[in-house]
Amino acid sequence: MYDPRSLKAEEFINHDEILETLRYADENKDNLELIDSIIEKARKRKGLNHREASVLLVCEDKERLDVLYSLAKEIKNDFYGNRIVMFAPLYLSNYCVNGCVYCPYHQKNKHIARKKLSQEEIRREVIALEDMGHKRLALETGEDPVNSPIEYVLESIKTIYSIKHKNGAVRRVNVNIAATSVENYRKLKEAGIGTYILFQETYHKESYEKLHPTGPKHDYAYHTEAMDRAMEGGIDDVGLGVLFGLELYRYEFAGLLMHAEHLEAVHGVGPHTISVPRIKRADDINPDDFDNGISDEVFLKLIALIRIAVPYTGMIISTRENKSVRERALELGISQISGASRTSVGGYAEEDRDEEDSSQFDVSDNRSLDEVVSWLMRNGHIPSFCTACYREGRTGDRFMSLCKSGQIQNCCHPNALMTLKEYLMDYASLETRNIGEALIEKELENIPKENVKNITKERLERIEKGERDFRF
């Protein structure tokens, strides 16, 4: 009973359809004629369905894989240019009533330090983040109706938006909290959130139930149908993801694409972002206890094929990955990365960071934001601190049509340059600033419309003189 338009989890993520897809992919693994026709379709930049993309995932033909990797890069550049959007996670609380077996916040973990930030502590965290240059945050909490009810999350969002420290401001707050009700999603929308992010963890229902043995998150349908409720509550930018390592990656890949197809079919808008987290070592978690870990090669292949299958989506990679994997992933379709992340509650303002560890997982990229920004530029990317789209009401289908129209170069590109300029003026080291100024000079020439280019030049001069927060 596979039906992408259904609102029932087991019908739009249909187990039999996934098994059938995997069988179809295996049968056509060496069918080069079919593979070539799928590649031809992918070149049209309109995406691929889960069956077509699953065939490419089992393809081992070196020549074709090289073609696919180049295509992923081209598609990323067509839709998002060479811009990379920057963000940081902010952990508010690690109290949790769930039993997720891969997460150290699970309720039975008695030795992890439990913390919940007060509004004053949130202020300190936000000031520390603003002092680095961050403008966009992803809020994270464990699920706990008593310690972090929706009212606490809403109050925290208000606090975050209210803090203006020197030239700093958080201009977009994305939220990654447990699946909730339409009413609560409506409240989050009213609080002015950007994207609502929720990782599916795994699309495999039976495994999902085993991996979430206790707590509200145990309910597979409630979790899987969360994005439909979020959209019903008025949030039209939603972010998907699976935690790679829990289940067979081919199963997850097909499920993820079916989820994207479902959102398009029902709401007319696919996922605003797709994240690609891999399971990491954490307080009482050993990733080797999970059988389905994937190699870097498979991980990178997944990234390239998600980019090709869902060309318009933003793709996020976090500091779970190290510098060299991130460097390669950036060449295959990633469009957003976090920098200088702390995954502990209070981790940005804390002076003695080792005192009581409350972190969710170990990070593999410990560089400062300045180092990440400089590295991106040296590798030909433009770090962007832009938050304009959602502040201009370009969300959901309005963002997607901008993205699909190719006009992004007259809008996102100048916005990226102006926000990078702010970063260089306010936070960068001298070396980073020099690299950045030269990059802005060069990239100004890539703004197609002459009048937009002139306005951008004029605004860059005004930023130099102290004005802030321009946007198209």
Ligand code: SAM
């Ligand atoms: N509690 C919220 C929920 O239930 O969806 C989400 C917030 S949680 C702080 C963010 C994500 O971190 C989870 O959805 C999970 O995919 C990921 N995560 C949990 N444990 C992890 C681990 N050991 N390594 C890597 N990522 C992990």
